[in-house]
Amino acid sequence: MNNIFVYCELTEEKTIADVSLELLSKGRRLATELGVKLEAIVIGSDLKRIEDQVFPFGVDVVHVADENRLFPYTTLPHASLVLHIFHHEKPEIAIFGATSIGRDLAPRIASALRCGLTADCTSLEIGDHFENKTQTEYKNLLYQIRPAFGGNIIATIINPETRPQMATVREGVMKKEVFDPKYKGQVKKVNVSAVLRDEDFMVQIIERHMEASKINIKNAQVIIAGGYGVGSRENFQLLYDLADVLGAQVGASRAAVDAGFSEHERQIGQTGVTVRPKLYIACGISGAVQHRAGMDQSAQIISINTDPNAPINHIADYTIIGSITDVIPKMIRYYKANSK
Amino acid sequence: MSFRIIVLAKQVPDTRNVGKDAMKADGTVNRAALPAIFNPEDLNALELALRIKDQRKDCEVIILTMGPFRAAEIIREAMYRGADRGYLITDRKFAGSDTLATSYAISLAVKKLEPYHLVISGRQAIDGDTAQVGPQTAEKLSLPQITYAEEIAEVSEKHIVVKRRLERGIEVVKSPLPAAVTVHSSAPACRQRVAKLLMKYKHARTVTELQNETKDYTELYDQRPYLQIDEWTVDDLHADVAMLGLSGSPTKVKKIENVVFAHKDSKVLSASDEDINNLMKDLIDSHVIG
Ligand SMILES: Cc1cc2nc3c(=O)[nH]c(=O)nc-3n(C[C@H](O)[C@H](O)[C@H](O)COP(=O)(O)OP(=O)(O)OC[C@H]3O[C@@H](n4cnc5c(N)ncnc54)[C@H](O)[C@@H]3O)c2cc1C
Ligand SMILES: Nc1ncnc2c1ncn2[C@@H]1O[C@H](COP(=O)(O)O)[C@@H](O)[C@H]1O
Numbered sequence: 001m002n003n004i005f006v007y008c009e010l011t012e013e014k015t016i017a018d019v020s021l022e023l024l025s026k027g028r029r030l031a032t033e034l035g036v037k038l039e040a041i042v043i044g045s046d047l048k049r050i051e052d053q054v055f056p057f058g059v060d061v062v063h064v065a066d067e068n069r070l071f072p073y074t075t076l077p078h079a080s081l082v083l084h085i086f087h088h089e090k091p092e093i094a095i096f097g098a099t100s101i102g103r104d105l106a107p108r109i110a111s112a113l114r115c116g117l118t119a120d121c122t123s124l125e126i127g128d129h130f131e132n133k134t135q136t137e138y139k140n141l142l143y144q145i146r147p148a149f150g151g152n153i154i155a156t157i158i159n160p161e162t163r164p165q166m167a168t169v170r171e172g173v174m175k176k177e178v179f180d181p182k183y184k185g186q187v188k189k190v191n192v193s194a195v196l197r198d199e200d201f202m203v204q205i206i207e208r209h210m211e212a213s214k215i216n217i218k219n220a221q222v223i224i225a226g227g228y229g230v231g232s233r234e235n236f237q238l239l240y241d242l243a244d245v246l247g248a249q250v251g252a253s254r255a256a257v258d259a260g261f262s263e264h265e266r267q268i269g270q271t272g273v274t275v276r277p278k279l280y281i282a283c284g285i286s287g288a289v290q291h292r293a294g295m296d297q298s299a300q301i302i303s304i305n306t307d308p309n310a311p312i313n314h315i316a317d318y319t320i321i322g323s324i325t326d327v328i329p330k331m332i333r334y335y336k337a338n339s340k
Numbered sequence: 341m342s343f344r345i346i347v348l349a350k351q352v353p354d355t356r357n358v359g360k361d362a363m364k365a366d367g368t369v370n371r372a373a374l375p376a377i378f379n380p381e382d383l384n385a386l387e388l389a390l391r392i393k394d395q396r397k398d399c400e401v402i403i404l405t406m407g408p409f410r411a412a413e414i415i416r417e418a419m420y421r422g423a424d425r426g427y428l429i430t431d432r433k434f435a436g437s438d439t440l441a442t443s444y445a446i447s448l449a450v451k452k453l454e455p456y457h458l459v460i461s462g463r464q465a466i467d468g469d470t471a472q473v474g475p476q477t478a479e480k481l482s483l484p485q486i487t488y489a490e491e492i493a494e495v496s497e498k499h500i501v502v503k504r505r506l507e508r509g510i511e512v513v514k515s516p517l518p519a520a521v522t523v524h525s526s527a528p529a530c531r532q533r534v535a536k537l538l539m540k541y542k543h544a545r546t547v548t549e550l551q552n553e554t555k556d557y558t559e560l561y562d563q564r565p566y567l568q569i570d571e572w573t574v575d576d577l578h579a580d581v582a583m584l585g586l587s588g589s590p591t592k593v594k595k596i597e598n599v600v601f602a603h604k605d606s607k608v609l610s611a612s613d614e615d616i617n618n619l620m621k622d623l624i625d626s627h628v629i630g
Contacts, residue, residue, distance in 0.1 A: 079479075111476035116592075152599040157593055211509050246629050279628050314604065316606045323611070
């Protein structure tokens with residue numbers, strides 16, 4: 001069986017992005033399970049000793065394409081280089097971050113190779129498949145697992161026939177874990193000038209402003225998350241007030257973001273951020289499977305909901321049956337009076 | 341030659357309103373309770389196209405959608421807002437298409453509309469949030485792609501300058517034409533229907549819709565041929581059937597599981613002062629907060 005590839009993104013500081021290190025960690029586990037190698041692809045400029053950043057995650061081979069026109073990312077040259085590497089190496093599995101870059105690049109690659117791609121997976125596993133129609137047995141496929149539209153439903157997607165089996169995964173979904181600080185793999189330099197043509201540079205970046213994100217809910221210890229049940233942007237202020245006194249961050253469900261109660265950067269769930277706080281207070285959130293995918297690993301969950309049967313209550317440690325407009329001011333009052 | 345823009349638009353179930361009412365007792369979605377809507381970011385895409393049309397007299401905006409017969413609704417909706425005409429790609433053989441097969445069919449239809457300058461789509465459709473069809477269609481047409489567009493800053497016969505909205509900032513890029521653009525929800529909202537256009541296009545129908553009408557439209561359509569919304573089937577597109585529908589879709593759904601809640605022993609509290617004070621006290625005492 002062939003190897004597992006992870007496309008690694010670079011940050012503005014030219015370090016490997018967290019999401020890519022998380023995917024390398026997952027890739028390492030899958031590679032060990034399948035008995036294959038883990039390979040990384042890094043494309044950019046001034047990539048001196050970039051391999052040192054990926055080897056501790058258990059990378060056996062890193063393909064490095066280093067040329068000054070390759071940073072910042074643009075679609076066509078990166079796609080040409082990835083396709084060049086894939087044509088030679090014929091990966092079994094290829095994983096990309098579900099980021100601005102990964103979601104731009106992965107579908108282009110999948111289309112060129114005519115292979116399947118599953119977006120925003122919340123879990124990746126190895127498993128077998130028996131196709132009844134053709135009576136064919138497939139061993140060791142990549143199960144691409146994600147919530148599906150249609151209620152509390154989780155779908156397992158497979159690509160029995162096409163290779164690589166491709167998936168994108170959001171930042172924070174997989175755990176970043178160093179495999180072995182002393183692990184050493186092999187560096188393969190890509191002969192960039194032999195692969196790229198002038199047409200690859202027909203789209204030019206003429207201006208660029210990147211800012212560090214101001215909202216950081218990913219690493220928050222306590223999260224106050226609001227849903228559609230919060231009712232309005234004004235009521236959302238109650239959540240900020242509670243967050244202020246507790247030193248917490250405010251998150252939101254997609255319905256709350258769509259309704260304009262909150263910013264998109266605060267969305268928690270399958271297509272938002274994945275969080276693992278000590279305490280998650282879900283305010284007026286019903287608990288759809290796409291939302292739970294991003295928060296069900298919280299250490300403690302409190303649900304505040306007018307509906308005693310809201311699905312979120314089933315995974316909550318405490319359920320407060322009531323309206324947020326009533327409950328949250330009471331919480332603030334008690335905390336102010338009793339905390340040191 | 342006119343400046344031709346093809347807008348890709350999809351009719352989707354309104355997953356934003358999957359509220360309590362839309363759920364059945366068994367926890368699955370009651371699709372019948374969900375209205376079918378114009379995919380939100382495709383409306384942003386339409387607006388960017390119409391803004392180019394506002395500037396250029398020679399501009400023609402064509403809506404292309406693939407879906408069941410009723411998806412013609414969004415073609416009319418686009419016409420009421422300023423699109424010139426539309427095509428519905430519809431055939432049973434498309435059923436079960438994943439994004440790869442969908443982009444194959446769409447790319448064949450786009451080729452039939454050559455020569456064009458721009459293919460504009462939404463970033464993603466809310467029924468799957470995959471954001472794959474735009475880039476995949478671009479690849480199949482060998483077009484450069486500009487994803488997450490927020491504004492089209494400049495267009496000429498040969499070039500386009502686009503402001504892109506990324507996770508952590510913005511980027512302004514210049515691309516030769518023809519090109520494919522996908523549009524982000526931060527782009528301007530689509531203009532409303534125009535009363536004059538509503539009058540003009542309210543009888544626009546596909547062939548299939550005409551067959552189901554009780555009234556006879558023959559005379560009206562002879563006078564106003566622009567009311568005809570064309571339907572394209574697999575045969576019209578000369579598509580390779582093996583690359584469509586289930587057989588053309590490399591992704592297969594192995595299984596669908598209803599999530600069974602791992603019920604925690606949730607302590608149920610009321611909103612009384614006493615219950616809330618006790619809870620807060622526990623949280624402070626156990627150092628979860630404070
Ligand atoms: C492809 C796809 C991806 C998605 N990705 C995400 C994602 O990443 N994140 C996400 O969150 N969703 C996502 N969704 C949407 C998800 O399916 C749900 O629609 C959404 O999570 C519902 O949000 P909600 O719980 O805030 O709203 P609702 O389901 O409308 O729930 C509102 C809740 O508020 C309660 N309530 C009402 N009034 C009050 C009050 N005064 N006080 C207290 N409680 C009150 C109600 O009882 C109800 O339980 C996705 C959907 C799709 C199709
Ligand atoms: N069936 C379809 N018909 C027309 N356009 C589509 C179709 N499916 C997807 N698109 C376009 O591709 C974009 C991305 O869709 P998706 O990859 O499904 O998230 C949408 O916003 C549409 O502009």
